[in-house]
Amino acid sequence: MNNYELMAIxxxxxxxxxxxxxQKKYTDFVEANGGTITYTNPWGLKSLAYPIQKKTTALYWVLEYSxxxxxxxxxxxxxxxxxxVLRHMITVLDKYAVEYNAKKRSGVKTDTEKVEA
Structure with a gap:
């Protein structure tokens, strides 16, 4: 089982x-095919950097899964x-990215945040 992050627009x-x-449709699809959901985060309506299909805003959704x-x-x-779906991108997460995301969700400060503060 590999760890992935999906960004869907x-x-x-x-x-x-x-x-x-x-969102439920795609999380159910992951679970039905032997995957597990780690984290889901609907960002909601955001402006696009450039128009896609003549649209300047879109609904963003981030899903972490194995x-x-x-x-x-x-x-x-x-x-x-x-x-x-206007766009989607699936990224493979290594063990450091998984650890970083877990720390970020739990509110633990990372080394770079300690230096900046």
């Missing part, structure tokens, strides 16, 4: 209920088929 015309439903290495191809196909 959805169309801004989704209602709150639709946005929650699409899954078998062959799972990501199935996951990408689901995103490419969905018209509500």
């Amino acid at each position: 959805f169309t801004p015309v989704l209602s709150d209920d639709d946005f929650k439903a699409i 899954a078998p290495s062959d799972f990501n191809e199935k996951f990408k196909i689901q995103f490419l088929r969905d018209d509500q």
